Ligand SMILES: [Ca+2]
């Protein structure tokens with residue numbers, strides 16, 4: 001498939017398929033731990049597991065939220081409720097390779113100003129002007 005013509009959702013599905021491929025050889029317990037990962041068990045020392053993690057305070061402090069795919073609206077989240085305009089630290093635990101960087105946006109639906117969180121980056125605080133501002137994010141090949 002022509003990568004340039006993929007829709008947003010299709011790109012996300014590709015990520016998920018890729019994840020399944022990579023974890024197919026891993027034990028069941030490990031796979032379960034990965035899929036249950038994210039909220040709660042997150043830490044700044046987390047190894048790459050495909051998730052984008054955020055916290056409400058600096059230094060990975062306070063409540064957290066984590067997503068394996070894109071999220072167009074931080075106001076509503078199944079596991080962590082409203083995370084809109086709360087993010088004060090974050091970590092890109094995505095797998096290196098395709099869709100490894102995370103573009104974060106000031107508004108929902110990937111609108112407004114945006115900045116790039118490179119693969120593997122941990123920000124103990126946000127860049128100037130970005131504290132309590134992020135409202136959506138998406139995975140990209142490079143940003
Ligand atoms: Ca959401």
Ligand SMILES: [Ca+2]
Pocket residue numbers: 055056057085086087088131132
């Ligand atoms: Ca905050």
Ligand SMILES: [Ca+2]
Pocket residue numbers: 084085105106107108132133134135
């Ligand atoms: Ca915002």
